[in-house]
Amino acid sequence: MTKLHQLAAVGQSIWLDYIRRDLFDSGELARLVDLGLGGMTSNPSIFDKAISNSGEYDETLRELVVGGKTPLEIYEALALSDIRRAADILRPVYDATGGVDGYVSLEVPPDLAHDSQATIAEAHRLFQAVARPNVFIKVPATPAGIPAIETLIGEGVNVNVTLMFSLDHYDRVAEAYLRGLEKLAEAGGDLSRVASVASFFVSRVDTAVDRALREAGDDELLGKIGIANARLAYERFLHTFCGLRWARLVGRGARAQRPLWASTSTKDPAYPDTMYVDNLIGPHTVNTLPPETLDALVDHGTVAVTLTEGVDEAHAQVARLAELGIDLDAITEQLQDEGVQAFARSFDALIDTITHRRGNILAELSLGGYAGLVQEALARMRADRIVERIWQRDHTVWKPEPDEIENRLGWLCSPQEMEGAIERLCDLAAEVRAAGYTDVLILGMGGSSLASEVFATLFGHNADGYPDVRVLDSTDPGAVRAHSERLDPERTLFVVATKSGGTVETFSFFKYFYNWMAAAVGQENAGAHFIAITDPGSELERLAGERGFRSTFLNDPEIGGRYSALSFFGLVPAALAGVDVARLLARAREQAELCAPHPASPQPATPGNETDCAWLGAVLGVLALAGRDKVTVITSPPLASLGEWIEQLLAESTGKEGKGILPVIGEPVGPPAVYGDDRLFVYLRLDGDETYDERVEALAVAGHPVVILPLRDRYDVGAHFFLWEMATAIAGAILGINPFDQPDVESAKLMARRAVAAYTDTGELPPDRPEPVSAAALARFLATAQAGDYVAIQAYLEPTAEVDAALSALREYVRNHLRLATTVGYGPRFLHSTGQLHKGDAGRGLFVQLTADSSEPLPIPDEAGARGSSIDFGLLEMAQALGDKRALEDAGRRVIRFHLGQDPAGELARLAEELA
Numbered sequence: 001m002t003k004l005h006q007l008a009a010v011g012q013s014i015w016l017d018y019i020r021r022d023l024f025d026s027g028e029l030a031r032l033v034d035l036g037l038g039g040m041t042s043n044p045s046i047f048d049k050a051i052s053n054s055g056e057y058d059e060t061l062r063e064l065v066v067g068g069k070t071p072l073e074i075y076e077a078l079a080l081s082d083i084r085r086a087a088d089i090l091r092p093v094y095d096a097t098g099g100v101d102g103y104v105s106l107e108v109p110p111d112l113a114h115d116s117q118a119t120i121a122e123a124h125r126l127f128q129a130v131a132r133p134n135v136f137i138k139v140p141a142t143p144a145g146i147p148a149i150e151t152l153i154g155e156g157v158n159v160n161v162t163l164m165f166s167l168d169h170y171d172r173v174a175e176a177y178l179r180g181l182e183k184l185a186e187a188g189g190d191l192s193r194v195a196s197v198a199s200f201f202v203s204r205v206d207t208a209v210d211r212a213l214r215e216a217g218d219d220e221l222l223g224k225i226g227i228a229n230a231r232l233a234y235e236r237f238l239h240t241f242c243g244l245r246w247a248r249l250v251g252r253g254a255r256a257q258r259p260l261w262a263s264t265s266t267k268d269p270a271y272p273d274t275m276y277v278d279n280l281i282g283p284h285t286v287n288t289l290p291p292e293t294l295d296a297l298v299d300h301g302t303v304a305v306t307l308t309e310g311v312d313e314a315h316a317q318v319a320r321l322a323e324l325g326i327d328l329d330a331i332t333e334q335l336q337d338e339g340v341q342a343f344a345r346s347f348d349a350l351i352d353t354i355t356h357r358r359g360n361i362l363a364e365l366s367l368g369g370y371a372g373l374v375q376e377a378l379a380r381m382r383a384d385r386i387v388e389r390i391w392q393r394d395h396t397v398w399k400p401e402p403d404e405i406e407n408r409l410g411w412l413c414s415p416q417e418m419e420g421a422i423e424r425l426c427d428l429a430a431e432v433r434a435a436g437y438t439d440v441l442i443l444g445m446g447g448s449s450l451a452s453e454v455f456a457t458l459f460g461h462n463a464d465g466y467p468d469v470r471v472l473d474s475t476d477p478g479a480v481r482a483h484s485e486r487l488d489p490e491r492t493l494f495v496v497a498t499k500s501g502g503t504v505e506t507f508s509f510f511k512y513f514y515n516w517m518a519a520a521v522g523q524e525n526a527g528a529h530f531i532a533i534t535d536p537g538s539e540l541e542r543l544a545g546e547r548g549f550r551s552t553f554l555n556d557p558e559i560g561g562r563y564s565a566l567s568f569f570g571l572v573p574a575a576l577a578g579v580d581v582a583r584l585l586a587r588a589r590e591q592a593e594l595c596a597p598h599p600a601s602p603q604p605a606t607p608g609n610e611t612d613c614a615w616l617g618a619v620l621g622v623l624a625l626a627g628r629d630k631v632t633v634i635t636s637p638p639l640a641s642l643g644e645w646i647e648q649l650l651a652e653s654t655g656k657e658g659k660g661i662l663p664v665i666g667e668p669v670g671p672p673a674v675y676g677d678d679r680l681f682v683y684l685r686l687d688g689d690e691t692y693d694e695r696v697e698a699l700a701v702a703g704h705p706v707v708i709l710p711l712r713d714r715y716d717v718g719a720h721f722f723l724w725e726m727a728t729a730i731a732g733a734i735l736g737i738n739p740f741d742q743p744d745v746e747s748a749k750l751m752a753r754r755a756v757a758a759y760t761d762t763g764e765l766p767p768d769r770p771e772p773v774s775a776a777a778l779a780r781f782l783a784t785a786q787a788g789d790y791v792a793i794q795a796y797l798e799p800t801a802e803v804d805a806a807l808s809a810l811r812e813y814v815r816n817h818l819r820l821a822t823t824v825g826y827g828p829r830f831l832h833s834t835g836q837l838h839k840g841d842a843g844r845g846l847f848v849q850l851t852a853d854s855s856e857p858l859p860i861p862d863e864a865g866a867r868g869s870s871i872d873f874g875l876l877e878m879a880q881a882l883g884d885k886r887a888l889e890d891a892g893r894r895v896i897r898f899h900l901g902q903d904p905a906g907e908l909a910r911l912a913e914e915l916a
Helices: 003-009 021-025 028-034 044-052 058-066 071-096 116-130 145-154 167-186 203-216 225-240 243-251 291-300 311-323 328-384 386-391 410-434 450-458 477-486 504-521 523-529 539-547 568-576 581-595 613-625 637-654 693-701 714-735 745-762 775-782 801-818 834-840 873-890 904-915
Strands: 012-017 039-041 103-107 135-140 159-164 196-201 258-262 285-289 439-443 468-472 492-497 530-534 551-554 630-635 662-665 679-686 706-711 790-795 821-826 845-851 859-861 869-872 894-899
Touching: 003 012, 003 291, 012 258, 012 291, 021 028, 021 071, 028 071, 039 071, 039 285, 044 071, 044 328, 058 071, 058 328, 071 103, 071 116, 071 328, 103 159, 116 135, 116 145, 135 145, 135 196, 135 328, 145 159, 145 167, 159 167, 159 328, 167 196, 167 225, 167 243, 167 328, 196 203, 196 225, 203 225, 203 328, 225 258, 225 311, 225 328, 285 291, 311 328, 328 386, 328 613, 328 706, 386 613, 386 714, 410 568, 410 581, 410 714, 439 450, 439 504, 439 568, 450 468, 450 568, 450 637, 450 714, 468 477, 477 504, 477 873, 492 504, 492 523, 492 568, 504 523, 504 530, 504 859, 504 873, 523 530, 523 539, 530 539, 530 568, 539 551, 551 568, 568 581, 581 613, 581 714, 613 679, 613 706, 613 714, 630 637, 637 662, 637 679, 637 714, 637 834, 662 821, 662 834, 679 693, 693 706, 706 714, 745 834, 745 869, 745 873, 775 845, 775 894, 775 904, 790 801, 801 821, 801 904, 834 873, 845 873, 859 873, 869 873, 873 894
Parallel strands: 012 039, 012 285, 039 103, 103 135, 135 159, 159 196, 196 258, 258 285, 439 468, 439 492, 492 530, 530 551, 630 662, 630 679, 679 706, 790 821, 790 845, 845 894
Antiparallel strands: 859 869
């Protein structure tokens, strides 16, 4: 006889606390049954290790993912499959012992531990789903679990009661079992068909008590209380399952609820490895052992009834514990609470593991034939230590020379370094609220304003009493005037944001609104309504000092504008909008740590891990080189402004040296057939929002590469700022370009300055004849397009809802009929983002420029505080349009201009009707 058979002869069953698919496939479980194994237990931690540490589940995982199952559904399918297979292998034991042994256990989700009704419902569902008589549903012995146990037993569900640590736990569980049997009997049920075990934890008690004993300076009871506590529970068992009440139930076929010793591997290496086996042997009990303890038992365990020995000594030991001031009841209650939390963490870890594996499979599936290319790129990156070298600020990742690289990597440390500014930012927000400001207007362009736009739109306006934060980044006179007409000067604060300190648009805004403010509150008070964000030593810093700005924030000069979201350029507006800056930075820092090289693996890129910067960067770069260079960003509706921030970062960083990744933002999501084979889709999905789920799935099913990037909540934008910054830098390395310079942005600025100079000299802008506004002219222009081209609609118009709708209709027509990627940008804002790509990429763009007559002239002061004006906003906007058109033509780009007169929205609508 084996040790297991010998133990069975004295009344103790040995179960295996472990489950894994290869136990079934290899025949190991059947072999253990032959050796005398009586059953199995499982828990989320065991399943987690089984799934994450082997490839045994890969094929089934893939089938479930392809079938559209969620992580929770995948877990349940895998667990139910394993539980059924284990139950089938153990069924002969169940039959041979008349239902005493041969069980396998499955746990209800730990997050239900404090919800009786939910536990009952879930236990019933799982019991029915397994559909095997030799299955236990594990329910914790929490206050909410006790009534659930009683109900489930009364309804004929087998229950393994878990997380019992004290005699009080045992008494309540035993009473619940008896009451459940009595209810089943009253209902005419068959008591012989229901079974239960009471899992009493042992080694965890010693771990906690030993700690208290050492603190008390007493080592006499070390390693003894766990066994003493279990022996006293067994004494309660013997007293409970006897007498008249129990006899009546036995007469109806009832089975005793056997104590099951759990947590039986030794945690202290000083203790014998079979200590919790050798000392807990007795009739009508179960001991569930992890594989290593089972091996130790078979090898050198002893077989003798030990549970009924030393009971008096056990009482004395527990009493001595109380004399030492150690409250065993308090310890065991805490152990149960910690056990519930630990099981919940294990379950969460299991779901995280499945989510990660699911992400890997989805990434492989969604990338289609490009998955192998991405993996090859990741392997090269690992070999070349790309991520590690980026963190070391090694400019040779991109170019042999350090120019505009070494001094542009300050963003790497923004999440950590800006934590030191949190107090100042919070003080500013409190000061502004206390001063009674109701509105904040950010004056900036491109990288100095787009992060502000994210915070302003995503976190709402006038949130919790904070000012209404908005952004002005259009030189259209109608856009500027709209703000001046809605704002109350005395309750308005302006944030002037420019890295260089001399951006013409930003300074034009400042001069206009400074005079506007001075006219209302007096020039001596106007400066207090302004805040500056700029680099040290800039003209804006000097001006802020002269004009008495309320505050000036000097940014790290080694952070480029489009990489500045997590610096003062983004965080000052965020704080003013009521964003919890500390929470935002914590998310960003968490992401930065995920993107940093791991000591054991310099490049821990994982395919499909949505938090992995290296993986996302490889996808962007590799697919761009393979022709999928139109990154179409689809966002949950609240995240639209995040897409616009990504547009500037990606376009201005990658569009140069005849290469480029075109971000397509805000394009209506269409059916798969309207897209060419040059698209990569990136879906930014806010948790709980299903707006585009079906349409994105249809794109993936049709064979388009799709990347899904989840955001848990709004504060995950902090993580995404860093994720995209690092991914863009890595994509730049793959493309072989410098992602931190912008050599072609200056060309449009130069042409605009020449146009302004011409106006100053002659009173007129340089001549440029637009095309007549007609569908025929547009059709002739678009007829030059080829597959892989894109159409950029450049709107030097006032941004209004009507114009937005008309532009959307126009781009949708072009996309649907020509299967070309389309972009829409308001000028001059796009000059600071996609403008670089338009002139620096491979020249695949067709540019439709839209201008209109200015509304009533809105003069730009020559100097803040002075009356003179040489130019107005309408002329500046037209000069920028004509300058950009000339720069595009000089770069060999295809351009057409339509002038829409005084009714741009109406003209656009008429054009759309003609096209239709």
